[in-house]
Amino acid sequence: MGNFGKRLLRWSLYGICALAPAAYVFASERPPRTTPRLPPPMRGGFGADYFGDIPLTTHEGKRVRLYEDLLRDKAVVVNFMYARCDGICPGTTKNLRKVQDALGEAVGRDVFFYSFTLKPDEDSPEALNAYAKANDVKPGWIFLTGTRADLERVRRKFGFIDPDPSVDAQKRAHIGVVLYGNVKHEQWAACPSLSNPEVMVEQIRWFMASPAN
Template identity: 50%
Template sequence: MFLDHEGKKVRFYEDLIHNKVVVVNMMYTACTSICPANTASLLQVQKALGDRVGRDIHFVSLSLLPELDPPAALRAYMQRYGIGPGWTFLTGARAHMEKVRRKLGFYDTDPDADADVFRHTGMLSIGNDRIERWCMMPALSATHQIVRSIEEMA
């Protein structure tokens, strides 16, 4: 069980992934390295997709430091960046966050690098659960490239 940015309990797969086209990334609100640039990139993608976000396509951001990112911190982050509807931010027990992170492929094969949250990469996992198709790409790819990858999944 996870908590979204509103403090509502959600089930990751059943509520956010099942039968949906999703764009998933990892972040934490105090990040000063890659997260702000990734968020800005995804905001451009959200704008390019317009009202499809929240209807046909869903964005999900999971905290890498859930103990420091309660729902209020996630809401403040969303407000700071002007993030609109259709984009869910999640926090929860570290064990649950780690399980999802690894299952989605957000990990480094070097255990030391993987254990260092401050060395995280800026990747997106884009998927369509209905057809069981997933891909990963850099969050800092050109907006049109990310949009094209999402549309190919939809």
């Protein structure tokens, strides 16, 4: 198993419903109704050295760095999409809008939503901004584009891959999953993008928890 596979395996050991190497294990049950508490940071697995500061551009035209600006010490919700999509993308966006509404002011303060395009050649900041406005996206949810090479690196860093190269090359193979986690504490989980939004909210709140709670 290569170094990347080993890192994904370590990732899978510390999630609730985790990413196994090259495959997703989806969340299907509500987390236990106990006081949320995350374990201490695992240190040295998925920090700056792993993610790197890949340059990206937001739907508002702001230049940002993947780790330093978007991920460091944050709870995040991540998905991949493209604006001109007649498949699952519109349903995913609508579902995440319900999640955003349910989380209220916590979005942009305690948890951050990031949607990365899989078609950067089409999805300019202007196109993504129009998409965000059309879907009434609220603050705290950022759509991101960049060069094709950089977005490919981002996709692979987050583990949105398939072991079959012919499947991996298909954009639609990577749009049906939402990933969420606490970057500082290296806790990650994935679920189908059309999951019950109430269940998703409960799981995301778990990742927003502080070990001091």
